[in-house]
Amino acid sequence: MPTVTMVVNGQPVSQDVEARTLLVDLLRNDLSLTGTHVGCDTSQCGACVVHVNGDAVKACTMFAFEAEGAEVATIEGQAAADGTLSNIQQAFQDHHGLQCGFCTPGMIMSASALLKDNPKPSEDEIRAYLEGNICRCTGYHNIVKAIMAASGQDITAVAAE
Structure with missing residues (x-):
């Protein structure tokens, strides 16, 4: 299995993933960032939107390995470290x-x-x-x-x- 390395919410992450693993599945299942939701699996609902290198991306349409070296931001990374909401x-x-x-x-x-x-x-x-x-x-x-x-x-x- 290939290893994908990225920065998620400011933290470096390296994870072995199958080539067919979607970014949304890596975030939810492997990294336990369950705020990124799966609503449709067809890119229609927008519940899985995250930022990849500053751009809004539907994480159900992107393979995890495509985020190699990227900076990924999820809803969990939007609040301040002390819990203050953005x-x-x-x-x-x-x-x-x-x-x-x-x-x-x-x-x-x-x-x-x-x-x-x-x-x-x-x-x-x-x-x-x-x-x-x-x-x-x-x-x-x-x-x-x-x-x-x-x-x-x-x-x-x-x-x-």
Whole structure:
């Protein structure tokens, strides 16, 4: 079995993996980072979004060996070492951007990638960016609100659905 070496949430990791092992399976099963969820196995739901070298990636579409030498960030690495939530995590909590929580890690990882590239996205830009993330509980309204709040924008004008 090949060995894959990467940095996950700031920690060096080396793991023997079968060539067919998906990155999501390595994270969840081998590294016990279970915040990265498997929802569909077909790249449709976005529950498995992580960052690979700073880019949002659906971990169910990438083989673990493709992350050789990469820096990988998961939802577990978003909070500070003392447990303080990141700005986007806090905004999701404050603005009720979650219900059951299954999609939340992928939504937060996608949202943080969006805010890195577009620090002040419009409501329409947020909705377009999140098209690859499915939420069956919230209706997206509070997710959009949370992302806008995390970007420092006034959320009083966010349209109700």
